[in-house]
Amino acid sequence: MTSDTSHTDETSSSNVTQSPIPPSQRPPRDDDDARLLSRLGYAQELLRAMGGFSSFAISFSIISILTGVMTTYGVALGGGGPAALGYGWPIVSIGTLIVAMAMGELASAFPTAGALYHWSALLGGPGWGWFTAMMNLAGQCAIVAAIDLGCAQAIAGTLHLPSSAHVPLLIAILTSHGLINAFSVKLVAWLNNFSATVHVVGVIVIVGVLLLWGRAEPLAFLGQTGFTTREDGNYGFGFLNALVLGMWTFTGYDASAHVSEETHDPARRAPWGIVSSVAVSAIAGYALVAALTLAIVDLPATAGDKEPALHVLRHAFGERAGNATMGLAVIAMWFCGLSSVTSASRMLFAFCRDGGLPGASVLRRVSPSHQTPLFAILASTxxxxxLVLITLPFSDAVFLAVASLATTGLYLSYAMPIALGVHARAVGKWRHRGPWNLGRLGIPLALGAVLWSLAVLVICCLPPNWNAAVMLASVVVVILVLYFAFARGRFAGPKVTIVGIESQFSD
Incomplete structure (x- = not known):
């Protein structure tokens, strides 16, 4: 892996500017970033106010190991027992890191807000770009709905409120996320930075206390196989089902790429944000799942509990301390939802900037005073x-199937531009690499990333998760029908082609 380090990469929130700076007073690096964006076919419209740490923090906040582990721990424990966590988390971490590295190379070469959409459109054509954008938007919508509804339900449970409070709380949470995103890029960046700190400190505290006072099993317990709560008793399928914990958690790390146009020196910082957020989450997440698992006193009772993670915490810390720890997870969910709205709105803005959807002229508008895409943010809330109001009244199973798009939809949108990049390299269509690149390992790792993404799709749709498979297939069919009925022949994609970009960099 190679990386140009000619610029200093400040990793603190001090990179966030206090207010929009007139073009004549911008530092040379901002001018370089604007010129690079111009080469890619776009003018600098959004406020470039994020530093290297902010780029890392937004993806790290969306991954949100506290949210992912605390809410889906029972899926892994019931599916494959301790080994599904002891072995399963590292397996998913390695696969995800490969995807992140392949994605980072694309983010370095084409640092735009459109990210995945833009990469597919350049490397494969407008049709591939349109399909990628729609799949990513479907996944983004699902992840915001799932996270913020989960946050609302957790708040209601903590405060002992009735289920009728879920929707009002959801509205309040989404409103807060929308307003912050609309009126202050600086505050979004600061909150993401703070969120990263909360996650790291929270994990250190939980893991430390569990290992010191709550540990009930030897280290070898993490390798125990054979336990599953599947009705058919099939441990092999149970172990695969358990991998969903990590796959659900490791989503949304494309956010660092989506805020490229708001990040200083994005060709270097966006890819490092993607890769470092996955790497740090992998290490911290493993410490968390290992500490929880080693604190299990009664495996069948814990796996059978409605909230196994909370069961472990209450047993180790006591009722009050356990609830307080879950309160920390609620805070993490709120931060996760905030970052998810940021990522979704930038994707929507960039897609509509090229006329990708009806009403694009409105959705692509940028506030002249705040330099944020107001209408895209509104649509992203x-x-x-x-989605919640339509699906929740039916049953939890229906909503969970929709929420599964947060994983399957996003990973399908991850795989397409990476696969198209392999083909573009093979035929000599894409030659210029960004300053952050994988060298000769680029193609092998990209192929590995595509294979892992396909594995994620298969594993997330294995029985008993047939609803997830049906939902993904339905969304793909709907998007294809919409493309051939309305977008084909009308959607031209980015204004600059890969041929034009290559010729500019070769001059």
Whole structure:
């Protein structure tokens, strides 16, 4: 892996500017970033106010190991027992890191807000770009809906409120996320930085206390196989089902790429944000799942509990301390939802900037005073709310199937530009690499990333998760029908082609 280090990479929130700076007073690096964006076909419209740590923090906040582990720990424990956590988390971490590295190379070469959409459109054509954008938006909408509804339900449970409070709380949470994103890029960056700190400190505290006072099993317990709560008793399938814990958690790390146009020196910082967020989450997440698992006193009773992670914490810390720890997870969910709205709105803005959807002229508008895409942010909060209101009244199973798109939809949108990049290299269409690149390992790692993404799709749709498979297939069919009925022949994609970009860099 190679990386140009000619610029100093400040990793603190001090990189966040206090207010928009007139073009004549911008530092040379900002001018370089604007010129690079111009080569890619776009003008600098968004406020470039994020530093290297902020780029890391937004993806790290969306991955949100506290949210992912605390809410889906029971899926892994019931599916494959301790070994599904002791072995399963590292397996998913390695696969995810490969995807992140392949994605980082693309983010370095084409640092735009459109990210995945832009990469597919350049490397494969407008049709591939349109399909990638729609799949990513479906996944983004699902992840915001799932995270913010989960946050609302957790708050209601902590405060002992009735289930009728879920929707009002959801509306309040989405409103807070929308307002912060609309009116202050600086505050979004600061909150993401703070969120990263909360996650790291929270994990250190939980893991430390569990290992010192709550440990009930030897280290070898993490390798214990044979336990599953599957009705058919099939441990092999149970172990695979358990991998969903890590796969659900490791999503949304494309956010560092989506905020490229708001990040200083994005060709270097966006890829490092993607890769470092996955790497840090892998290490911290493993410490958390290992500490929880080693604190289990009664495996069948814990796996059978409605909230196994909370069961472990209450047994180790006591009722009050256990609830307080879950309160920390609620805070993490709120931060996760905030970052998810940021990522979704930038994707929507960039797609509509090229006329990708009806109403694009409105959705692509940028506030002249705040330099944020107001209408894209509004749509990124109303869309998830609508999704919840439509699906929640039916059953939890229906909503969970929709929420599964947060994993399957996103990974399908990850695989397409990476696969198209392999083909573009093979035919000599894409030659210029960004300053952060994988060298000769680029193609092998990209192929590995595509294979892992396909594995994620298969594993997330294995029985008993047939609803997830049906939902993914339905969304793919709908998107294809919409493309051939309305977008094909009308959607031209980015204004600059890969040929034009290559010729500019070769001059």
């Amino acid at each position: 109303l869309g998830p709310l609508t």
